Amino acid sequence: MDKIRVLLTKRYFQEDISYLRRNLVESVELIQPAGFTSEAIAQAARDDVHVLLGDHVAKETLDNAKGLRLIQIPWTGVDRLDFELLNKYPVVVCNSHSNAGIVAEYAVGLMMAIVKKIPFHDKQLRLGKWMRPRKNSTDSFFPPDVIAGKTIGFVGYGAIARKITQLLSGFGVSFMAVDARQTAPPPEPLQFLGAPNQAAYVMAQSDIVFVAVPLTAKTAGMINGDLLKRMKPSAYLINISRGEVVNESDLYDTLKERLIAGAAVDTWFDYPTEACPDTLPSTYPFHELDNLVLSPHRAGFAGGLLPHLDDAIENINRLATGRPLVNCVNPNDGF
Numbered sequence: 243m244d245k246i247r248v249l250l251t252k253r254y255f256q257e258d259i260s261y262l263r264r265n266l267v268e269s270v271e272l273i274q275p276a277g278f279t280s281e282a283i284a285q286a287a288r289d290d291v292h293v294l295l296g297d298h299v300a301k302e303t304l305d306n307a308k309g310l311r312l313i314q315i316p317w318t319g320v321d322r323l324d325f326e327l328l329n330k331y332p333v334v335v336c337n338s339h340s341n342a343g344i345v346a347e348y349a350v351g352l353m354m355a356i357v358k359k360i361p362f363h364d365k366q367l368r369l370g371k372w373m374r375p376r377k378n379s380t381d382s383f384f385p386p387d388v389i390a391g392k393t394i395g396f397v398g399y400g401a402i403a404r405k406i407t408q409l410l411s412g413f414g415v416s417f418m419a420v421d422a423r424q425t426a427p428p429p430e431p432l433q434f435l436g437a438p439n440q441a442a443y444v445m446a447q448s449d450i451v452f453v454a455v456p457l458t459a460k461t462a463g464m465i466n467g468d469l470l471k472r473m474k475p476s477a478y479l480i481n482i483s484r485g486e487v488v489n490e491s492d493l494y495d496t497l498k499e500r501l502i503a504g505a506a507v508d509t510w511f512d513y514p515t516e517a518c519p520d521t522l523p524s525t526y527p528f529h530e531l532d533n534l535v536l537s538p539h540r541a542g543f544a545g546g547l548l549p550h551l552d553d554a555i556e557n558i559n560r561l562a563t564g565r566p567l568v569n570c571v572n573p574n575d576g577f
Contacts, residue, residue, distance in 0.1 A: 244269065244562075245269055245270075245271060246269055246270045246271070246292050246293060246558065246561060246562045247270075247271050247273055247289065247290055247291050247292050247293070248266075248270060248271065248272050248273060248291075248292070248293040248294075248295050248558060249273045249275065249283070249286055249287060249289075249291040249293065249294050249295065249307075250272060250273065250274050250275070250295050250296060251275075251278075251283050251294050251295060251296030251297070251298035251299075251303070252278065252295075252296035252297070252298060253278050257548070258548060258551060259272065261548045261551055262551060262554075262555065265551075265555045265559075266555055266558055266559060266562075267559050267562050267563065269562045270558055270559070270562050273286060273289060273291065274286075278298075280298070280300050280302065280303070281302075283298055283300070283303055284300060284302040284303045284305075284306050285306070287303045287304075287306040287307040287310075288306045288307075290308075290309055291307045291309065291310060292309055292310060292311050292312065292561070293310075293311065293312045293313075293314055293558055293561065294307070294310065294312070294313045294314070295314050295316060295554060295558075296315070296316065297315050297320070297322050297323060299313060299323055299324060299327065299328060301327060304327070304328075304331050304333070310331070310333050311333065311334070311561060312333065312334050312335075312336065312557065312558070312561055312567065313328070313333055313334070313335045313336070314336050314338075314554045314557055314558060315335065315336065315337040315338060315554075315571075316338050316550055316551055316553075316554040317337065317338055317341070317542060317550050318337055318338060318339055318341070318342075318401075318402075318456070318542075319337075319456065319457060319484060320335070320337050320456070320571055320576065320577060321456065321457035321458065321484060321486075321576070323335065323571075325573040325574075325576060328573055329573055334567060334570055335570070335571040335573065336553075336557050336567055336568065336569045336570050336571060337553075337569050337571055337577075338550060338551075338552070338553035338554050338569060339400075339401040339402075339553060339569055340549050340550060340551070340552035340553040340554075340556075341542045341544075341549040341550040341552075342400075342401035342402045342404075342405050343405050343549070344541070344542065344543070344544045344547070344549055345402045345405075345482060345541040345542050346402050346403075346405030346406045346408075346409055347409065348482070348508065348537075348540065348541035348542075349402070349406055349452060349454075349480055349482045349508075349541060350406060350409050350410065352480050352482070352506035352507075352508060352535055352537060352541075353389075353450060353452075353478070353480050353506065354389075355506060355535045356478055356480070356504045356505065356506040356533075356534075356535045357386065357387045357389060357450065357478055357504075358386040358387070359384055359385075359386050359387075361535050362384065362532055363384075387476070387478075387503070389410075389413050389415065389450070390413050390414045390415065391414055391415065392413075392415050392416075392449035392450060393415065393416050393417075393418065393447055393448045393449050393450075394406075394407070394410060394415050394416070394417050394418075394448060394449070394450050394451075394452070395417075395418050395419065395444040395445060395447065395448025395450070395451045395452070396417070396418070396419035396420070396421075396444070396451070396452050396454055397419075397420055397438075397441055397444070397445070397451065397452070397453045397454065397455050397464075397465065397483075398419075398420075398421055398453065398454040398455025398456065398461075398483065399419040399420070399421035399432070399435065399454070400421070400454060400455075400456070402454050402482065403419065403452060403454040406452060406454075407431055407432070411431060416431075416433050417431050417432050417433060418432060418433055418434035418435070418436075418444050418447060418448065419432055419434070419435050419436075419444065420435070420436045420437060420438050420439075420440050420441045420444050421435060421437075421438070421455075422437070422438055422455075422460075422575070424436060424437055438455075438460070438461075438464070441464065441465075441469060442468070442469055442472045445469055445470075445472050445473050445477075446472040446473065446474070448473070448474075448477060449474065449476065449477050449478070450477065450478045450480065451473065451477065451478070451479050451480065452480045452482065453465055453479065453480065453481040453482065453483045453487055453488065454482055454483055455483050455487060456483070456484075456576070456577035457483065457484035457486055457487055458575065458576035458577060459576065460576075461483075461487050462486050462487065463486065463487070463488075463489050464487060465479075465481075465487055465488040465489060465492075465493070466489040466492050467489065467492035467495070467496065470492055470493065470496040470501065470502065471496075471501060473501075473502050474502070475500075475501065475502060475503065476502075476503050477502050477503060478502065478503050478504050478505060478506070479493075479502060479504075479505040479506075480505070480506045480507075481505070481506070481507045481508065481509055482508050482509065482541050483509060484509050485507075485509045485510040485511045485523075486511070488507075490511045490524060490526060491526065493505065493507075494524070494526040494527075494528060494531075497528075497531050497533055497534055498531060500533065503533065504533040504534060504535075505533070505534050505535070506534070506535035506537065507528075507534065507535070507536060507537065508537040508538075508539055508540060508541045509539055510523035510524060510538075510539065511523060511524045511525075512524055512525065513539070523536065523538070553568065553569055556568065557569070
C-alpha cells in the first residue's frame with residue numbers, strides 16, 4: 243500500500259489531529275506546515291503531498307503539489323474555493339456531510355426557540371416579567387405558536403434538510419422544498435419539490451422556512467425582500483445556510499416591520515477576526531430585535547464529538563485503499 247501524505251492547510255485543534263490519527267489507515271501520514279501562512283503551506287506542498295485537508299487552495303500551493311490527488315474540505319460549504327483556478331488542475335475536490343445530523347438538530351432547536359418564543363420569555367422572566375394577560379387586555383401576552391399540522395418549507399434540500407424532515411416527521415407536519423437537483427416524483431416525505439425559481443411558491447405556502455441551500459453565485463442574495471414579502475405574516479424563517487444567501491438589509495427591514503412572525507439565524511454577515519474577536523454579526527442592529535434568535539454559527543459543532551471530520555477520514559482512507567471517493571464537488575455548480 244503506497245504512503246498517502248496529507249497536508250493540513252488550516253490550523254486544527256489537537257483533539258482534531260488525534261482523532262484523525264486514530265481513524266486514518268496506517269499508510270496515511272499527516273503533514274503540518276511550519277506555519278499557516280500561504281508561503282508556509284506552499285513550501286510544505288513540495289514534500290510529495292497527495293491530499294490537502296482544508297480549504298486553502300492558492301495557486302502556488304497547487305503548482306508545488308505535483309502529486310496532488312484530492313482536496314478534501316472537512317465541512318459542507320465550499321463557497322470560499324476558487325473554482326476557476328481549480329479547473330486548471332487535475333485534482334478532485336470533495337466536501338463533507340457527516341455533520342448533517344447535528345446541524346439538523348441545531349436547526350430544529352432554533353425553530354423551537356423562535357416558534358415557542360423561549361429566548362424572549364427567558365429574557366423577560368430574568369427581569370421579573372411573566373408576560374401574562376392583564377385584565378381586559380392581552381397586549382403583554384405572547385403565547386407560543388403551534389408546530390403540529392403546519393407546512394415546513396426548504397430552500398435547498400440536501401443532506402441537512404433531509405435530516406430535518408426526519409426529526410420533524412413526528413410533529414404531523416407536511417413538507418415542500420425547492421432544490422437545484424429536483425427529482426420527479428418528489429422523494430418522501432416531500433409533497434412538493436420544485437426548481438429554485440419556484441422558491442416564492444414554497445415560501446408563500448410554508449409556515450416555517452428553512453434556508454439550507456449552498457452559497458454559490460446563483461444563490462447569493464436569493465432570499466430577498468420580494469421573497470420575504472411572499473411569506474405569511476405568521477411564518478418563520480430559519481437560516482442554517484450562509485448569511486450571504488439572505489439579503490441583509492431586506493431581512494432586517496422584514497423583521498423590524500414585523501412582516502413575518504420571526505426568524506432564527508446561525509450564519510451571519512460580519513464575523514470576528516483575530517484583531518477584533520468581539521463584534522456584532524451585522525452592521526444592522528439585529529441584536530435589538532425581539533422577534534429574532536441569534537446564534538454564533540454554532541450548528542456544526544457538538545461537545546465531545548468531531549463529526550465534521552468523519553467524511554474527510556472516509557475519503558482519505560478510500561484514496562489510500564483505492565476505492566471510489568464520496569461527496570465529490572461539481573466545480574460547474576459550485577457545490
